[in-house]
Amino acid sequence: MYPILSKTTYMCGLQCQKRLFLHKKHPSWANPEDEETQSIFQAGTDVGVLAQQLFPGGVNAQEGERWHNQVTAKRTAELIPNHEVIYEAAFIYNEVVCGVDILVRKGHEYYAFEVKSSASVKPQHIEDAALQYYVLSNVGINVVDFSIVFLNTHYVKIGDLSIKDLFKAESVLERILDKQDFIGNNISTFKKLLRQNQIPDIEMGSHCNTPYACNFSNYCSSLIPQEEEEIEEFIELDASITIDKDTWLDYTKDWEYPMYFFDFETVTYGVPIFDFSKPYQKIAFQYSLHVQFEPNGELIHLEYLGDGVCDPRLDLVHQMIRDLGSSGSIVTWNMTFEMGVIKNLANDFPEFEEELNAIYNRIVDLMPPFRPGRAIYSEAFRGSYSLKNVLPIMVPELSYKDLTIQEGGTASILYGQMKDLDVLENEQLRKDLLEYCHLDTLAMVKIWEKVMETGRK
Numbered sequence: 388m389y390p391i392l393s394k395t396t397y398m399c400g401l402q403c404q405k406r407l408f409l410h411k412k413h414p415s416w417a418n419p420e421d422e423e424t425q426s427i428f429q430a431g432t433d434v435g436v437l438a439q440q441l442f443p444g445g446v447n448a449q450e451g452e453r454w455h456n457q458v459t460a461k462r463t464a465e466l467i468p469n470h471e472v473i474y475e476a477a478f479i480y481n482e483v484v485c486g487v488d489i490l491v492r493k494g495h496e497y498y499a500f501e502v503k504s505s506a507s508v509k510p511q512h513i514e515d516a517a518l519q520y521y522v523l524s525n526v527g528i529n530v531v532d533f534s535i536v537f538l539n540t541h542y543v544k545i546g547d548l549s550i551k552d553l554f555k556a557e558s559v560l561e562r563i564l565d566k567q568d569f570i571g572n573n574i575s576t577f578k579k580l581l582r583q584n585q586i587p588d589i590e591m592g593s594h595c596n597t598p599y600a601c602n603f604s605n606y607c608s609s610l611i612p613q614e615e616e617e618i619e620e621f622i623e624l625d626a627s628i629t630i631d632k633d634t635w636l637d638y639t640k641d642w643e644y645p646m647y648f649f650d651f652e653t654v655t656y657g658v659p660i661f662d663f664s665k666p667y668q669k670i671a672f673q674y675s676l677h678v679q680f681e682p683n684g685e686l687i688h689l690e691y692l693g694d695g696v697c698d699p700r701l702d703l704v705h706q707m708i709r710d711l712g713s714s715g716s717i718v719t720w721n722m723t724f725e726m727g728v729i730k731n732l733a734n735d736f737p738e739f740e741e742e743l744n745a746i747y748n749r750i751v752d753l754m755p756p757f758r759p760g761r762a763i764y765s766e767a768f769r770g771s772y773s774l775k776n777v778l779p780i781m782v783p784e785l786s787y788k789d790l791t792i793q794e795g796g797t798a799s800i801l802y803g804q805m806k807d808l809d810v811l812e813n814e815q816l817r818k819d820l821l822e823y824c825h826l827d828t829l830a831m832v833k834i835w836e837k838v839m840e841t842g843r844k
């Protein structure tokens with residue numbers, strides 16, 4: 388019988404029955420796939436293949452690149468009697484198909500392993516594993532343990548990847564046994580839903596992003612009555628800015644010229660590619676720096692950008708230590724991020740620990756005065772103090788809107804792809820990355836100048 392549900396659709400149904408309905412009946416209404424989704428999917432596939440090396444010598448039940456439910460389930464049934472380790476095994480029960488990343492047989496007992504490219508076991512992994520266990524146990528597979536395999540963020544790569552150290556495995560058997568009673572009911576509910584023709588009447592809410600961002604958000608947003616949006620547009624927010632001078636002066640009293648307006652961009656690799664780095668460590672690949680030696684003085688711009696191929700950290704550290712000099716405040720927006728990156732660099736390159744600690748101790752943060760109830764207020768901030776939100780109100784002539792890259796997440800993903808680009812694409816991406824990071828620090832300079840100027844009035 389052709390399966391109606393899979394792990395993916397079951398998880399959609401748990402998140403939102405409307406999502407499940409749209410996924411099955413109107414897949415073309417989904418948001419276009421963005422770079423981030425594709426890159427997360429690819430990372431998950433790569434990690435799954437690497438984890439197979441934990442149990443070498445297995446056979447893959449999936450033939451070719453494409454997953455085909457019934458073909459893979461049929462091949463799994465053929466492989467099971469003669470193989471101790473099967474990758475991508477598939478089983479069908481109660482019109483639900485489930486794949487298992489790694490299935491290990493010891494005598495008549497089976498050990499199932501589900502590989503995740505995350506750094507820990509998440510609640511949604513338990514739901515997903517519970518469904519797998521339900522299908523496997525009902526087709527007669529004697530699963531005596533079920534583990535989630537995930538990336539070990541304490542592993543430091545030195546030389547070749549050590550697969551056994553790269554991964555950790557955690558048994559979730561007890562937690563998934565607790566859920567077995569509910570799974571049959573959930574499946575019945577979802578099947579009944581899919582026999583209907585009516586789209587479930589479910590409004591958007593916090594569930595749209597938990598545990599995953601729903602890929603039907605564009606469609607659901609388009610259903611929100613237009614009047615609501617129009618009313619929103621016509622509400623004129625007061626863009627005037629109020630500054631509590633005493634609080635501002637007290638907050639910035641120790642800041643010293645030269646002022647170094649500084650911002651990092653970082654990239655993370657689930658599977659570390661550089662020596663002396665860990666899974667999901669933030670690797671600084673770029674910075675922008677605007678230096679001002681006196682109030683309203685000339686601005687000097689300095690920057691660093693890696694080549695997308697080699698480990699950028701050591702070159703970056705050398706240049707950054709030179710560029711940041713030895714005195715003056717280093718102004719950031721949300722300093723915990725920059726401080727965390729500097730700490731990591733000091734850890735990775737202990738020979739520069741002293742210089743990096745000196746930089747760390749000079750970092751100050753321009754963001755807190757913009758938090759609600761602090762020194763600087765505008766109704767137009769709408770309670771948000773992100774740089775992208777504050778900039779157009781404080782300095783309307785500067786904007787991210789015309790840039791190809793408009794936020795750090797995109798910069799990080801595109802940098803990760805840089806090594807695969809041809810010369811022209813590479814040149815364009817470098818230009819886009821430099822423009823984006825340049826605006827981050829110029830924005831801080833202009834916001835700083837605006838506050839100082841407004842505060843003097």
Ligand code: SF4
Pocket residue numbers: 402403404405406409589590591592594595596601602603604607
């Ligand atoms: S956007 Fe929200 S309401 Fe719409 S289908 Fe997705 S989860 Fe459900």
